[in-house]
Amino acid sequence: MMMNLLIVLIMYLAGNMIFVSKHKHLLIVLLSLEFIVLSIFFFLMMYLMMIDNNMYMLMVFLVFSVCEGVLGLSILVSMIRTHGNDYFYSYNLI
Known part of the structure; x- marks a missing residue:
């Protein structure tokens, strides 16, 4: 059990390290956010199995994480259609 917790913590x-260091492309930022959500999902799964609780909360978490991923992907597609790339430095915030 402790080894699984260590793996989730490393994930x-x-x-988080990829999210902080690779901020040049929007796609890499979105993938790192999905990786963080996946590690939180594994942690919740281990925690709920440890306390012998039902897994209903995992389904709610998965629904919200899928909605978050779809929203990020739609923002990426709209930015690529309007600007032609996913570089952060090419966007004008004015």
């Missing part, structure tokens, strides 16, 4: 920290 979470790796996702």
